[in-house]
Amino acid sequence: MTELELRDLRKTYRSRGRPPVEAVRGLDLLLRSGELLGLLGPSGCGKSTTLRMIAGLETVTGGDILVGGAPVTHLPAQRRNMGVAFENYALYPPLTVAENLAFGLKARGRRADADRRVAEMAERIGLTPLLDARPAGLSSGQKQRVALARALIREPDVLLLDEPLSHLDAAQRDTTRRELKRIQRDLGHTTILVTHDQEEALSLADRIAVMRDGVIQQLGTPYEIYDHPATVFVADFVGEPAINLLPATATADGHAARLSDVLELPLPVRAEAGRELIVGVRPEDWSLTGADGLPARVLAHEPLPESGLATLDLAGVDRPVTVLTGPDVRLAHDERVRLTADPRLTHVFDAATGESLR
Template sequence: MTELALRALRKTYTGRGRAAVEAVRSIDVELSSGELLGLLGPSGCGKSTTLRMIAGLETVTGGDILIGGSSVVALPARQRNIGVAFENYALYPPLTVAENLGFGLAARGGCGRAEIRRRVAEMAERIGITGLLDARPAGLSSGQKQRVALARALIRVPDVLLLDEPLSHLDAAQRDTTRRELKRIQRDSGHTAILVTHDQEEALSLADRIAVMRDGEIQQLGAPEEIYDSPANLFVADFVGEPAINLLPGTADGPGGVRLSDSVRVPVPHRIPAGRAVVLGIRPEDLCLDDTGARARVTAHEPLLESGIATLSLDGVAKPLVVVTGPEVRLDRGDTVRITADPQHIHVFDAQTGDALR
């Protein structure tokens, strides 16, 4: 098993008569052997370009890619020994599943027919697709196709496994089972892997570490709970978390407090110079209804099964506040409630730079 390092990796697209587009600005990441890194970001953030550069499907403008300590930038895709599970599966339609799996082994040569058959059967067993070996891709469900695509990526025993939006075409039920499968298979095989996704749930549940990307740059790199509990800036705070974090502009009024409006002051543990413009970030699940906090009026409440989501309006604060409530709570539009938040769970960001203040 092998480690993977990206050093100051850059990709710039230059078009004739058009401004150059910096798709990837400077990416520095090191993956230890067997680690699964999630590249998370909105579309156009450069995550797929990064993946394609690692695979060798895209040329590199600057920087280096090291697999097992040696640079692969100069090598064509076929010499890098990388397995990719493509977003659209890229299964070869005229071939059966077994032939699709054997395709890559045959291409490299050095594998006899019997050997190929044995390895296909073995891989099918491991991924749980033995019953599908004689089917053609057109007859498979999305979840089955995804497994076959994964099996095809793994059968060559690649040094690095790249997963491009592996769950994006699956329905909710398949997504859960496939996600668990994916996790198990990657753990068992011990492959160093990169997962590219725009779906935070996918990244949070599968990855050992997550790199949140925007505009070709990594905004924050860390374990899932780190990304969630202490976002490095407004973008990360806003992008990760469902329902989305409440971001409320305010002004620091002396150490230990932020004023959101004339009547609402929120105590925070941070020491911020008075008068500084900040943005408070409070996750909906960190707010709770009690009898002591700030007054708020209910503008909407959606009771769900195991929890509810209430939208509140604070006195003199323009932005609505979203709160996750318990399942037994029943609120009506126009009710007045009081809410508090644990100061330890309040994030404070500089309004100008967007960076978190610690």
């Protein structure tokens, strides 16, 4: 049973002649034993730096890292018992795939059962036909799967995966992702997975942390993050196609948001009269029914495999609104429609702070 805890973890990169870069600015995080945390955030927000510090590949500027309650903050990487698969998989070029996989095991004096475990892991990750190949002869997707298998085979306390499937094609990514989840669950690795692929994070993770500028903006289950984004940033970052974010002002009675001179949207919470807001409605949360909806004009409608995506113009609103439609809906250019949003599914943020009003 291995908990992973970060306490006020910090990293400032300093290089001569350049201003310091505060890459990680005080992370507090407690992962339960066996939990899989998805770490999401835009490029440069500090995801890899965080993983490298936990792995012991980067020094820490401040704070602590605890594994099973014991600090490992200043232990060398090889004494942390962590499985690491980063995007730039460092395989040993002179060794075969099988030898690469066995390397960590043999170093730990488990030669006896190493061959059996290598064969077993190769089978699970689809590497059996490649066991005698050398890294130079592998595609980047194949190398990535070797790196993943090598991280898993050591049965580490903590598994740190930084974009581990980024070089795989869609089909391979699907099967490898499923196998990864199965192994992770079977063996109970406490895991942090960094990915740019939201679908990957939402489908694999027990909880998701959304990072921005070196801090965690929100930590929660995939449902919490998606259904109750704590900030405009999180609402905008999670979800594809992206949420509609519309500047608005609370009406005099505070029960609606004025989107333009002629349009109001009912609010799920009461806002102070005149307060500047950002109202968020996900494309799938609009409906095109109801005679008293907002009047809108169709700019475009593109069919998607299982639905359709409409772009609409709302009178007096300066940005187009996207709406997910049913697969059988047909909308013509310039067609007039009425748009309603269920207030229970409408998100409201303070325009100044970006924080949710709920």
